[in-house]
Amino acid sequence: MMKINSNIYYEEEDFKLYNGDSLKLLKKVESESVNMIFADPPYFLSGDGITCNSGKMTSVKKADWDEKTSLEEKHKFNRKWIRLCYNILKPDGTIWISGTMHNIYSIGMALEQEGFKIINNITWRKLNPPPNISCRAFTHSTETILWAKKNLKSSKHIFNYKIMKELNNGKQMKDVWETSLTKPSEKKEGKHPTQKPMTLLKNIILASTNKGDLILDPFNGSGTTGIVANMLKRKYVGIDIEKEYLNLTIKRKEAVCDEKKF
Numbered sequence: 001m002m003k004i005n006s007n008i009y010y011e012e013e014d015f016k017l018y019n020g021d022s023l024k025l026l027k028k029v030e031s032e033s034v035n036m037i038f039a040d041p042p043y044f045l046s047g048d049g050i051t052c053n054s055g056k057m058t059s060v061k062k063a064d065w066d067e068k069t070s071l072e073e074k075h076k077f078n079r080k081w082i083r084l085c086y087n088i089l090k091p092d093g094t095i096w097i098s099g100t101m102h103n104i105y106s107i108g109m110a111l112e113q114e115g116f117k118i119i120n121n122i123t124w125r126k127l128n129p130p131p132n133i134s135c136r137a138f139t140h141s142t143e144t145i146l147w148a149k150k151n152l153k154s155s156k157h158i159f160n161y162k163i164m165k166e167l168n169n170g171k172q173m174k175d176v177w178e179t180s181l182t183k184p185s186e187k188k189e190g191k192h193p194t195q196k197p198m199t200l201l202k203n204i205i206l207a208s209t210n211k212g213d214l215i216l217d218p219f220n221g222s223g224t225t226g227i228v229a230n231m232l233k234r235k236y237v238g239i240d241i242e243k244e245y246l247n248l249t250i251k252r253k254e255a256v257c258d259e260k261k262f
Contacts, residue, residue, distance in 0.1 A: 001214065001235050004028045009246050014235040015226060015253065017246050022218040022239050026084035034088045034237075035158075035213035037095040038204060038225045040194055041081065043102045044069050074103065078110040081218060086114050088216070091155040094119070094208045097146045098196065104144045117151040120175050124200060127180045145204070163206050177203060189251040192222035201228040209234055223249025227256060 001014065004025055010017040018025055045068070069077075085095055095116065097107050111118060122145040129141035149157040164173040182197045201224050209215060211233045217225040220238030222245055229236040230253070240246050 001237075004237075009243070010250050012253075015230055016237045017220065017223075017226075017249060018237070018239045019241070019243055019246055020239065021241055022081055023084065025239050026081065026088065026218060029088040029216070029237075031087055032090050033214065034216045035090055035093045036205070036209045036215045037085050037089060037093070038098075038201065038215065038217050039081075039085070039095065039219055040098040040196060040217075040221060041078065041103065041107070041219050043100055043194070044074050045100075045102050071106075075106045075110065078103070078106050079114060082107075082110045082116070083114045085218065086116065086150065089150065091150060091152060092157055094147060094149045094157050096204050096208070097148075098124075098143060099146075100140070100143055104146065108146055111146065111148050115151050116148040118146055118148045119157065120147040121145075122147060123176045125176055125178045127178055129181070145200075147204075147208070158208050158210065160207055160210075164203070167203070167206070186224075186252075189255055190222070190248040192245060192248065195222045196224050198224055198228050201225055202232070205229055205232050205234060220249060221245055223252055227253055231256070 001016070004018055006028070007018045007020040007025060008016065009019040082095075082097075089095060095111075097104075097111070099107050108118065124143045124145060126141050126143070129139055132139045149155065165171065167173065177200065179197055179199050182195045186198055187195065205215065205225075205228055209232075212235065214235045214237065215225060215229045216237045216239075218239050220226065220240035223238060226236035226238050226249065238246075238249065240249075
């Protein structure tokens with residue numbers, strides 16, 4: 001299994017976590033060694049505003065890593081980490097990037113600028129979104145997930161069409177996926193402000209990888225990507241600058257290690 005020679009934080013068979021800046025650690029990953037990348041990068045949304053969480057008004061400030069920045073700096077950051085992901089992705093590998101209106105347009109442009117071709121624009125429709133407490137706009141009930149491959153004529157990306165069709169009751173799966181927000185049962189060990197539902201990652205991993213493949217998440221967060229990857233018998237490498245979230249990932253992994261696979 002791929003191994004970065006420094007900053008190892010946690011290591012088990014087929015599951016490794018690294019603590020540090022992704023822009024530095026991704027440079028140490030072997031070229032064309034990763035089958036799939038999932039990334040939920042900073043939205044650069046934190047500030048003095050408020051939002052609704054569990055029926056209560058809360059600050060939108062998440063952490064220093066999510067502080068608002070200029071449009072130019074945001075796009076520069078996105079191009080830099082996406083360029084590094086291009087280098088480590090196998091020719092037939094793919095990258096999935098989740099975002100909202102606050103960063104997804106920069107992400108889309110950065111992907112094309114760095115040599116990727118967008119395959120699909122997945123819309124995640126949340127069945128139970130929080131209300132818009134300002135009453136000055138429509139309720140934000142969707143997120144976008146861009147799926148892309150290297151723009152190479154010689155490469156053919158992995159897409160497990162039959163599996164996705166089976167999951168969709170024998171019909172072609174569309175690019176609108178409906179599911180609820182992350183279940184409370186998936187937050188028993190602690191919370192992350194942008195934690196994704198395991199069902200979402202299950203679809204992504206089954207669609208674009210095979211058993212034994214290596215999946216990398218450069219913004220590990222609460223570790224949902226890695227936990228689902230291992231449950232589906234894939235290898236995983238996660239990177240995060242916050243030890244708090246790496247510790248949460250370890251707690252979550254240990255809590256589900258004896259559960260059934262999907």
